[in-house]
Amino acid sequence: MSASFFATQDQYHRRTVVFIWLVALALLALNWRHSIDQIAQARSRELQAAERDLANLTRVGQEHADRTLHSADQVLRFVQARYIEMGRRLDLIKLTEQGIIDAENFPQVGVIDPQGIYILANRPVTGTLDLSDREHFRVHLDPKMTGLFVSKPVLGRATGKWSIQLTRRITMPDGSFGGVAVLSVDPGYFTRFYADLSLGEHGVATLIGLDGIARARHTGGQESFGADLTKSPIHGQLSQGSKQGTYVSRSPLDQIERMFHYRRLARLPLAVAVGLDVQEVLANYRTARDTLLVQASAVSLLVVALAWAMTRYLVRLRRELQARMAVQQQVEERTEQINAIFSLSPDGFVGFDDRGRIKYVNPAFVQMTGDTGQVLEGMDEKGFSQWLSRLCESGARYSHLAPATADSPRRSIVISQGRRVLLVGERAGNGGAVSRILYFRDVTHETEVDQIKSEFLSTAAHELRTPMASIYGFAEVLLTQELDDAERREFTAIIFEQSGAMARILDELLDLARMEARRGKDFRRTPQDLEQLAQDVIRSYKQPAGREKPELLAPPGPMPVFVDGGKLRQALLNVLSNAYKYSPAGGPVKVELRQRQAEGVPQVGVVVRDCGIGMTPEQKARVFERFYRADKSGRLPGTGLGMSIVKEIFELHQGVVEVESVFGQGTEVRMWLHAEEAHAPVFEDTST
Missing domain, CATH: 3.30.565.10 (Histidine kinase-like ATPase, C-terminal domain)
Structure with a gap:
């Protein structure tokens, strides 16, 4: 071997080694790119799941607040109507004892007179209780305030406990101010509900007014009432008219970053906001991230090890593998070409091996016969002939396979299903692997077209024959017989009329032919x-x-x-x-x-x-x-x-x-x- 041959082999060796390591580097890059994408997707999935959970929790909180405040408003409307009807004779204590007023959820229900004095209650009140300075009383001095008012949390003078006052103006039949119906709701009722929502160690749930004051707030196992949240992002978004939304904010108090979702109540100037600690939300993500990083590192080590092993192995076997690959590639390409030809061909092919059994059935034949194709694999020639004969109509059945030659005559068969007309040809195989090939061509359309043409020509000839017979007959009479002028005019008129009929038939046939062609x-x-x-x-x-x-x-x-x-x-x-x-x-x-x-x-x-x-x-x-x-x-x-x-x-x-x-x-x-x-x-x- 010459020096140039060894130089060429050495060059091939270097190129192969470089290629292996380039592939290894590409795999490493793909591995880490994939891992980074998976980590990003895992984080995105966790955040999306948390956002869905927050939306669901907020909806639950909103519906709970809606139901609670709506029930309270129903009680207020009842007290308002009864007070207008009965005045100070209204016995709220008796109504509570009778269960008409739910004292468990609404512990304090009463009436404030026009001077702001708490005059009626569903529980005994000692002394005179002046509430004229309270916001929930003063707001109803305005006659335009006819709806439900939800106050900021206040420390009750009658009960000594925190409460949210729900009030409605009492307007007497003469239009004068009759006082205020008031109902106290324990804000702890909301925080206890929020505590059951499984918000995590640092989760937050808040019932907040559009004025930025929290009516009830539950944070990490603690509850608070009346917190000023006017500087929080939620107040800004609610002030802009937003009905619901999601945002991420870091608390200035505990420096915890939380994801919040809020929904505004439909009928009241309130909203429910629920927040989850972002770190708690991403706990599963961090575990998945660490696992993916370990996996990526392990895969990287494996890629490097494989590259090193392949470098040593391919140096020895490179020439042999190239030769095998070249031969294999040629075989595969030829096989793919043949399979593509048979698969794409509209004609059906059935191939038999050297033992006389079916080796190959292309999709077109399966479609022609309506069979699956799988039952035919391995069937012998006799069984195939019987099977195909059963599919044919009695007048055009498939006979047994004859010895195939290069000049075997073609036969026509008719498949019962769909009345397909198939032209069948046979050819003997040239090699030992293929003994016979059957060729099927679907000539149903050509057969139908020929039949339609024949029927059409027959019908057209019949329709043209009638006027032609009249023309011929009367023309013969005119030529062979002596007729007077009246008879000649009569026969000539008949010939003219029948000629017009023929012309109309031909014109209409030409119209149809022209429209079909163009x-x-x-x-x-x-x-x-x-x-x-x-x-x-x-x-x-x-x-x-x-x-x-x-x-x-x-x-x-x-x-x-x-x-x-x-x-x-x-x-x-x-x-x-x-x-x-x-x-x-x-x-x-x-x-x-x-x-x-x-x-x-x-x-x-x-x-x-x-x-x-x-x-x-x-x-x-x-x-x-x-x-x-x-x-x-x-x-x-x-x-x-x-x-x-x-x-x-x-x-x-x-x-x-x-x-x-x-x-x-x-x-x-x-x-x-x-x-x-x-x-x-x-x-x-x-x-x-």
């Missing part, structure tokens, strides 16, 4: 008003002798559509002509314009209704078939293509045609179009 690309669509179009059609239509013009019914306002006016007139004339043709006994023909919403899309429609012979359900089901006529007697002229053209025109306009008919009573044809989007009106549904 799919509306030659339509000249312009903004039109549907009512104006209908009026033009009615004005230009020549109704049979003795019949009245169609009656047009239209809702007020424009009905814009974006259509080919000529095509739409052709469709309306076809339907209008049928209405008169199939009501030979007479009767009115009405044309009505309607509006509706179809799946949220505004639509406008033309409804043509007659009182004619109508159709049976069987006839109605075939009304759009080409050359189909409900009248088999031949007394009514027509080609049987009119409704086919109508349906084609409206479908190319993204519209729909609906037919309702009762045999012997008449037919209603409803033709719907999308209202023009640029000017689509907002209208009520008039389709019923």
Whole structure:
């Protein structure tokens, strides 16, 4: 081996080692990036969970305060009404003993007279108790203050305990000031409830007024009343009209950072705020963080160790692995290409191995037969032939597998499920691993198209043959016989009439063929008003002798559509002509314009209704078939293509045609179009 060869190998060795360590560094970076992301996500999850818990706890506190204060207000309203009715004869002590006033939750209920003297109470009060200087009395001296007032916590002169005074003004029937109904609520009732909320060692729950004064506050097992919180963030947010919110704040008293959530009461100038110690909230996060850091460190050590081991191992095996990888890559690429070809092919393939058992079935064959494909794996040729034969219709079954050659003839079978027509071919395998390949092509569509073409040509030929026979026959008479002028004119008129019938059939066939081929690309669509179009059609239509013009019914306002006016007139004339043709006994023909919403899309429609012979359900089901006529007697002229053209025109306009008919009573044809989007009106549904 030359020196250049060793130099090349040494260069490869260095590149391999550098690559290994670059990968190791990349893995280390990914490892620590992932760990940092996980740590950040863990912190975010804990904070989000705490925020949800805070919101739920605050809602519980808000609902508790709402219920408590609402119940207290009910008692106040009761005392207010009874005092107006009875005056000083009202016995609150007796009402309390009777259980009408709940003394457990509302220990002090009474009445203050207009001079501020506490005159009535549900408990005995000794001496004269002057409350004229109290805020909860003085606020009601203003006649405009008719609602419930919730005071700051006060030290009761009657009970000697802290209480929140709830008061309502008593207005006598003559409009004069009759005093104040007062109810005392123990603020400890709220703090005891907050103590049961499991807020942690440093959690806070507060019932605060919009004036910034705390009515009740529970902090770390301690309760306080009347604390001034006007400088706290919550007071600022409530002052700005905020109904609820979340914020983080550090207490200036204990330097503890807390996350708060607050909700304002709906009917009172109060709010409930609940706060959790951020450090307590993040306790689980810190544990998860430490665990992730340990894991990241362990993974880093493992990556370094693996990089070192791989460096030593790959130096020895590099050349051998490269050779194997090259061969393996070629095999995999070829296998993937073949599998992709078979998987994406619309044709079905079934491959048999050298033992004559199924080795491969592609998805297209599974879809053709409706089978799972898994039951076929490992099936022998005889079993497969029997299985496939059972799926086929009796007249086009699959026979047994014949010895495959390069020129094996193709056979057609018909699968019962879905009536699929499959063309089957067989080829012998070139290698020992594949003995036979079956090839299936779905020719259902081609078969149906051929059948439809044959039926259409047969029907068209039949329809053209009738007028052609008349033309031929009368032309022969004119050529071979001596006729007078009247007879010649009569026969010539018949030939002219039958030629017109043939021309109409050919014109309508050409219209259908042109619309099917161009799919509306030659339509000249312009903004039109549907009512104006209908009026033009009615004005230009020549109704049979003795019949009245169609009656047009239209809702007020424009009905814009974006259509080919000529095509739409052709469709309306076809339907209008049928209405008169199939009501030979007479009767009115009405044309009505309607509006509706179809799946949220505004639509406008033309409804043509007659009182004619109508159709049976069987006839109605075939009304759009080409050359189909409900009248088999031949007394009514027509080609049987009119409704086919109508349906084609409206479908190319993204519209729909609906037919309702009762045999012997008449037919209603409803033709719907999308209202023009640029000017689509907002209208009520008039389709019923």
